[in-house]
Amino acid sequence: MFDDFTHDLNTFADHAENQFLTFMLGSEEFGIDILQIQEIKGWGSVTKIPNMPDYILGVINLRGTIVPIMDLRKRFKLQNAEYNATTVIIVCKAKDENHERTVGMVVDAVSEVYDMNEKSMQATPDFGSNIDADFIKGLANIDDKMIILMNVDKLISHEVKDHLEEVKKLSDELESEN
Amino acid sequence: MDLKDVVDSFYAESLEGLDLMENVLLTLPPGPVESEVINKIFRAAHSIKGGGGIFGFAEISDFMHGVETVLDQLRNGQREASNELSELLLETVDCVRHMFKAARDKKPVQQDRVTSLRQQVDMILHQSAPETSKLKTELMVNPKSSDWHISFKPHPGMLAKANDPLRMIRHLAELGSIRSQACLDELPPFAELDPTECYLAWEIELTADVREDEIEEVFSWVLDECDLIIKPLDSPAKQAGKSARIELKPVPSGDTLQSTDGPAASESIRVSIDKIDNLINLVGELVITQSMLSRFDNDISALDLETLRNGLSQLIRNTRDLQESVLQIRMLPIRFCFNRFPRLVHDISLKLNKKVNLKLSGEDTELDKTVLECINNPLLHLVRNALDHGLETPEQRRRANKPETGTLELKAYHESGSILIEVIDDGNGLNTDKIRKRALERGIIAAEDNLGEHQINQLIFQAGFTTAEKISDLSGRGVGMDVVKRDINDLGGDVWLESEFGVGTKVSIRLPLTLAILDGQLLRVGSEIYVMPLSTIIETLQINSDHINTLPGNSQVYRLRNKYIPIIRLDEAFNTNAEATKLEDGLLVIVDSERQHYGIWVDELLDQQQVVIKSLVSNFKQVCGVSGATILGDGTVALILDATGIVSAFTKRHNVSGMAVA
Structure with a gap:
């Protein structure tokens, strides 16, 4: 029976229902594949990392590992990123080509868990060269709400790779400032 | 243990054997060879050949056969060492390394390299049959003595491992005529005698035309469980007793010396028994301390501050010792x-x-x-x-x-x-x-x-x-x-x-010394706490405003004993806010970066403590000026500063502004 089950999974992966955790960023609802989520933590203080973009808030100690925290609201340039009672950190795992990273993302509030069929979701509309659109897996419609499904892997690997360019940009800016 | 583990350890041991061969060959002087020296590499070659056969590396085993034959001739004096021969043997060592690597990575072997070397080895083997004159040297070089004295003293527990000394003595008797005498010195009075222990030892004289290793082979199963001394009757005693040999050895990787790419052979480490025994002792002490402290948990009324304080200080000592010993395991010469x-x-x-x-x-x-x-x-x-x-x-x-x-x-x-x-x-x-x-x-x-x-x-x-x-x-x-x-x-x-x-x-x-732990100086800039490795700090000092000088381009230097040291403001370098605004309200930490001194300016110095280094890169990425992070006693994260990184970022920034001014 179990064999049948894995067989189903393999053959009909497209039709399998995935669970997504949704959360609020401003007025929009976003979703992350629940298998990528390690835990949800209340908001606490972080240790700042020097010379980082404002949306990298810093690092926290998660039971002995150092986990970087990114504020998704600032990342997506939403207005009023407040820190209040419902502000939480979603700790999730992002895979790179050969590496798995644990990162925390600050969101306004956690909302629901939905079963969703990846097939039924709509591909991201083409916004031209808007990089942020790359981090979206697709759009889904549940109870007449739009849910934006995020591609955490891409978001994080972009963040980590961006480093060199960032440094270059910074020094260029410095040069032009002077 | 599945077969893969066995094969892996065969790889590791063979590579070690090859290293050994290489080391010996490099120092091999031309001329007749000392038997002890050549025996070492012969054994290595032999076990590679044997293991290769068992584990299905027929190619390697075949190849080693030729090498072994050459070594055997060297060993029994039919051949003398020469620079050319050493060179050739070194090349074969490289080649076998390559074959192992190819087998491990499942890549094809460079067939022409193997074939050409084999031909060279074969050529040597067929060249000039051993001459009589060389046979004479054999006697000199390799004492095939006919009279041997063997002292054989089994450890008490040997019988329990189903080893029968009588069998070995009989085996010796097969080699030649023997005269043996049992030593009864350690035989206890009858009432105290434990029949499962062996109290006897033997002094054996053997008259047989054999080599030392042939005798040793008789005892090969019990080398670890007895004291064995084999010496020719006419030469000074030579200790052949073996005791458990556990050395630290890294698992060598790489084919030739130049190439270190490719996957590492296997991540394992050999640790000396001493270090492990030490750890076990320390853990034992820790358990004792724990039981001492947990007494208070059962009966809070027994709580007496003095004992508690003692217990805690013991705990602190135990933890520190344990930590040091654990780190020792990773240390290799x-x-x-x-x-x-x-x-x-x-x-x-x-x-x-x-x-x-x-x-x-x-x-x-x-x-x-x-x-x-x-x-x-x-x-x-x-x-x-x-x-x-x-x-x-x-x-x-x-x-x-x-x-x-x-x-x-x-x-x-x-x-x-x-x-x-x-x-x-x-x-x-x-x-x-x-x-x-x-x-x-x-x-x-x-x-x-x-x-x-x-x-x-x-x-x-x-x-x-x-x-x-x-x-x-x-x-x-x-x-x-x-x-x-x-x-x-x-x-x-x-x-x-x-x-x-x-x-x-x-x-x-x-x-x-280690990447796992460091002695750090905690320092504060604004509300952030950082750790500076103590090893990079030369000194720290309070700023005397008279000694501050400003250079064009708004960079400042500090005069310290008639040397001008550039001041790097950590709040500027890290884009944060310091508490103090004036330089003289902060402190200068003089650091050494590539033998140049720089003064890093901070708000306050806090404690010095050992910190455990945690990686920033594993979940994030390399950050300029920060070498890692650590967790402080209160659970918060503090970044570990990298003086060299801070300095190079500073000089870069400086160069940029300097160019703009120019």
Whole structure:
């Protein structure tokens, strides 16, 4: 029976229902594949990392590992990123080509868990060269709400790779400032 | 244990065996060979051949067969060692390494290389049958004595392992005639006698035309469980007793010495029994302390402050000891890195026609396994550079009134919580003028830059810099020194160079002893707390405002004992806000980066404490000026500062603004 089950999974992966955790960023609802989520933590203080973009808030100690925290609201340039009672950190795992990273993302509030069929979701509309659109897996419609499904892997690997360019940009800016 | 594990350990052991062969072959003098020396490598070759057969590496086993035959002839004196023979055998060692690597990575073997070497080995084997004159030397070289004295003293527990001394003595009797005498000295009174223990020992005289190892073989099952001394009757005693031999050895990887790429063989570490026993003892003590403290948990009324305090201080001591011992496990002597250099130097100097005498010292200096692995490549670069650029050819050396044979020295020692590795050659040294000229051509420095000799010499660590007139396959492409520097900086160390033209060059590498833990100074800037490794701090001082001077371009220097030290404001470097606004309200931490001093300005100094280093990279990425993070006692994260990174970011920023001003 179990064999049948894995067989189903393999053959009909497209039709399998995935669970997504949704959360609020401003007025929009976003979703992350629940298998990528390690835990949800209340908001606490972080240790700042020097010379980082404002949306990298810093690092926290998660039971002995150092986990970087990114504020998704600032990342997506939403207005009023407040820190209040419902502000939480979603700790999730992002895979790179050969590496798995644990990162925390600050969101306004956690909302629901939905079963969703990846097939039924709509591909991201083409916004031209808007990089942020790359981090979206697709759009889904549940109870007449739009849910934006995020591609955490891409978001994080972009963040980590961006480093060199960032440094270059910074020094260029410095040069032009002077 | 599945077969894969067995095969893996066969790989590891074979590679060790090959290393051993290589080391012995390198020091093998021409002429007849001492049997002990050749026995060592013969055994290594033999077990590779045997194991190869068992584990299905027929090719390797076949190949080793020829090598073994040559070694066997060397062993029984039918053949004498020569430089050519050593060279050939060294090549076969490389080739077998290559075959192992190919087998492990499931890649095809370079068939032509194997075939050509096999042909050479076969040729040697068929050449000149052993001559009678050489047979004579055999007797000299390899004492095939006919009278042997064997003292055999089984440990008490030997019988329990189903080993019967009688069987061995019978076996000896098969080799020749024996006279044996039992020693009853240790036989206890009958009432105390435990029939399962062996109290007897034997002194045996054997008259047989056999070699020592043939006798040893009789006892091969019980070598660990007895004291065994075998000596020819007419020669001084030779201790052949074996005791458990557990040495630290890294698992060697890589085919030839030059290539270290490819997946590491397997991540394992051999640890001496002593270290483990020590750990077990410490854990035992910890358990005792714990039971002492947990008494209070059961009966709170028994709580007495004095005992509690004692218990806690004991706990602190236990933890610290335990931590130190655990770290000791990762420590390996630098010998494992140095060991490859005799071969490398031998090969390269042959290729370059230079005469080099390699001196190694401080091989027992211990450092972390990870650090050890990471310095292999930088050291390789430095040694190759020294041989290629540093040392001159014999003619040039004669002309310069130097001995024809150059000296290359590799040195390792501990200095204030770090390990220092030096590569010293007595070659030509750096030509400062040439470097300056080349740096000007390449635009690395500007004509008006007024650099001291020391600073100019450090320029060779810049990317794309080479002064070699012609590019060889050894060095000269200008990749190298910058990579060395980067690798070492990545490890949290630094590298600098001292050189005198015509006299020699010394490259020094300073590395942290371990990557797992460090002694740190906590310091505060604004609300953030950082950790500065104590090893990089020279001193800390309160600022005397009279000693602050401002240079054009708004950079400040501090006069410390008549030296001007650039001030780096950590709040500026890190874009945060400091509490103090005026320089004199903060403190200066004088740090050393590549033998230059800089003053890092902070708000306040806090405690000094040992911190456990956590990686930032594993979940995030490399951050400039930060080498890692740690968790403080209150659970918050503090970043560990990297002085070299801060300084280089500072000088870069400085260069940019300086250029804008100019």
